[in-house]
Amino acid sequence: MFTGIVEELGEIVAKAELGDAARFTVRGPLVTSDAGHGDSIAVNGVCLTVVEVVDGSSFTADVMKETLDRSSLGALHVGSTVNLERAAALNSRLGGHLVQGHVDGTGAVISRSPSEHWEVVRISLPDSIARYVVEKGSITVDGISLTVSALGIDEQGDYFEVSLIPTTLALTTLGSAAVGTPVNLEVDVIAKYVERLQARG
Template sequence: MFTGIVEELGEIVAKDDLADSYRFTVRGPLVTSDARHGDSIAVNGVCLTVVDVLDGGAFTADVMQETLDRSSLQALAAGSRVNLERAAAVNSRLGGHIVQGHVDGTGEVLARTPSENWEVVRISLPAAIARYVVEKGSITVDGVSLTVSALGGEPGNEFFEISLIPTTLDLTTLGKAAVGTPVNLEVDVIAKYVERLQTAAR
């Protein structure tokens, strides 16, 4: 489990094709400072398992085709910057919200509207998960826990907006995500459980 509070901006060092999967090498000195084989680290909001911890503050992780198909990790290459977060410690404060690192879909940055002290970013909302997203609710975008500031569009062509403060703009990849950039989306898991329980009760 994660909180959606990014710990550091990392970098993809290598992306090796293993025929039916890829092995990513990711540099992140902070998140690897206490990492061991088998630990979980979220990379742009995708929960990956550490295979090896390398010298120089890097780790490797295997990414299967299912993950590549459901996330934006396929688009990453050596040199890409990524948001990194270690699994939450049970003895710490939950600063964001409950994040599983299980991507529900991908959106695309549609527009960026800068203001004096923040920036509004508009992102497309896949129809399959639109019903789980509500104004003032939580959503994870590339591993960042955010609050939905607005919803809009028509069924099948919906979008949501997030308002990014300077800290988020400076310390995560969202600060540099240009229009057209694909982003990983994870909705609040509680909404999915509620829907499932209501369906089962009918």
């Protein structure tokens, strides 16, 4: 379980193709500082398991084909910058919202509208998860806990907007994501539980 508060910008330093999987080596000195085999680290919002710690500043993780196909991790390459977060500790504050690290779908950056102190980013929203997203609700974009500031539909389909403060712009990959960049989306799990309970009621 995570909170969606990015701890560090990391870098993909190696990627080994394994046929139906891939092994990534990710540099992130902060999140690696207390990591060990079997620990969970979110990489762009995807919960990955540490296989090995390398030189105290990097870790390796295996990613199966399903995850590569269903998230934006398949598009990562050596040199890609990624958002990193260690699993939440039960004795810490919950700064964002409950994030599982299980990607529900992918969207893409549609537009960016900067203003003096923040920037509004519009992101496409797949049909399959649009019903779970509400204005002023929480959504995770590439592992970042964000508040939905607007919802809409255009000729391409559903979209949502998030307003990014300077800290988010400076300390996460979303700050420099160009129009067209694919992003991992995870909706608030509570919405999915409510839908399931209603369907069985």
